[in-house]
Amino acid sequence: MRGDGRHWRVGVVLEAGRTDGWTDGWMDGWMEECCERCVGSLPWASLIATILLYMGVALFCGCGHEALSGTVTILQNYFEVIRAPGETLDVFTIIDILKYIIYGLAAGFFVFGVLLLVEGFFTTGAIRDLYGEFKITACGRCLTAFLMFLAYLFFLVWLGVTAFTSLPVFMYFNVWTMCQNTSLVEAANLCLDLRQFGAVTISEERKVCTGSEKFFKMCESNELDLTFHLFVCALAGAGAAVIAMVHFLMALAANWGYLKDASRMQKYEDIKSKEEQELHDIHSTRSKERLNAYT
Numbered sequence: 001m002r003g004d005g006r007h008w009r010v011g012v013v014l015e016a017g018r019t020d021g022w023t024d025g026w027m028d029g030w031m032e033e034c035c036e037r038c039v040g041s042l043p044w045a046s047l048i049a050t051i052l053l054y055m056g057v058a059l060f061c062g063c064g065h066e067a068l069s070g071t072v073t074i075l076q077n078y079f080e081v082i083r084a085p086g087e088t089l090d091v092f093t094i095i096d097i098l099k100y101i102i103y104g105l106a107a108g109f110f111v112f113g114v115l116l117l118v119e120g121f122f123t124t125g126a127i128r129d130l131y132g133e134f135k136i137t138a139c140g141r142c143l144t145a146f147l148m149f150l151a152y153l154f155f156l157v158w159l160g161v162t163a164f165t166s167l168p169v170f171m172y173f174n175v176w177t178m179c180q181n182t183s184l185v186e187a188a189n190l191c192l193d194l195r196q197f198g199a200v201t202i203s204e205e206r207k208v209c210t211g212s213e214k215f216f217k218m219c220e221s222n223e224l225d226l227t228f229h230l231f232v233c234a235l236a237g238a239g240a241a242v243i244a245m246v247h248f249l250m251a252l253a254a255n256w257g258y259l260k261d262a263s264r265m266q267k268y269e270d271i272k273s274k275e276e277q278e279l280h281d282i283h284s285t286r287s288k289e290r291l292n293a294y295t
Contacts, residue, residue, distance in 0.1 A: 045254070046120025049247035050113045052240055059237030061106040063230045064165070068095050070227030071168075078218040079194055079206045091199045109241075112150065116248055119147055123255040141260070148252045155245035162238040169235050171197065172228040178210065179219035 072095055075081040084090040123144070175192060192215075193207040194200045208214050218224055 043117070043120030043123070043251070045247065045251040046117050049244050049251060050117045052247065053109060053113050053244035056237045056240030056242075056244055057106060057109045060161070060165075060234045060241060061102045061237075063237060064234040065099055065102050067168070067227050067230035067234055068099055070223050070230065071095065073223050074218065074227065075194075075199070077221075077223070078208055078214050081194070081200060081206055109154075112154070116147060116151070116252075119143055119255070120251060123258060141256070144252055144256050148249065148256060151245055151248045151252055155242065155249065158238060158242045158245055162235065162242055165231065165235045165238050169228075169231045172224075172231055176224065176228045179224065182210070182216070182219060 072092060075091065081091065083092045087093075178190065178192075189209060189211060191207045191209040193205075195202055195204070195206070200206050208218065
């Protein structure tokens with residue numbers, strides 16, 4: 001081809017393109033096979049459960065932390081509760097402890113979700129073919145059994161957390177309902193006494209009645225409405241974490257069954273190969289004996 005180097009390269013590309021469609025077909029087939037392998041190697045059950053777990057934990061920790069901060073604001077502004085001096089265990093100290101528990105839950109379940117997702121990857125078909133049956137069976141069974149125990153334990157923990165979170169939701173719902181029906185409860189002269197909830201000691205009288213100015217200010221403020229809905233979101237997050245634990249238990253039980261069958265199949269293959277080797281040795285010995293007898 002005549003002309004400069006640029007025209008020569010274009011001509012090569014055009015001539016290659018006019019040959020046939022074998023190259024394009026091979027590339028399409030290779031890309032389709034690669035895509036199917038990538039999709040098939042994903043542990044979809046563990047992946048969905050991990051996403052649901054992270055969403056539930058994030059929702060519970062974030063909304064629960066802010067709801068506890070809003071509770072402190074309501075207690076200080078409208079019930080005039082004062083933090084006790086020193087290291088006395090009061091309601092504010094308990095709220096601080098709950099916040100630290102939330103920090104620990106966020107960090108711990110992030111690591112736990114990563115472990116469960118990695119375990120799901122190593123028990124899929126593509127990873128099994130890549131690393132071999134023996135490594136998956138030897139290392140995976142102990143890991144799967146341990147994670148099943150942890151998943152069941154954390155399932156019970158999140159059930160308890162869900163039940164515990166429903167208590168402030170119930171209390172705030174009663175207060176929120178009273179604020180929504182101020183005209184009905186004003187004549188009844190109802191009072192919100194913190195001694196009934198164990199927030200203060202019996203000797204302290206910290207209450208807000210429906211006809212008082214503090215009650216109307218609390219109902220008109222954003223703290224009560226926001227704190228109530230934050231606790232509702234935290235309860236929803238705890239429920240999502242419970243559902244995620246159930247998903248993990250189902251996925252781990254399926255993986256355990258697969259690994260158990262893989263272990264039995266591995267033992268069967270080992271016994272079969274030994275028997276075939278023994279038969280081969282017997283036939284070889286007999287052939288040698290016949291040859292020696294013939295000679």
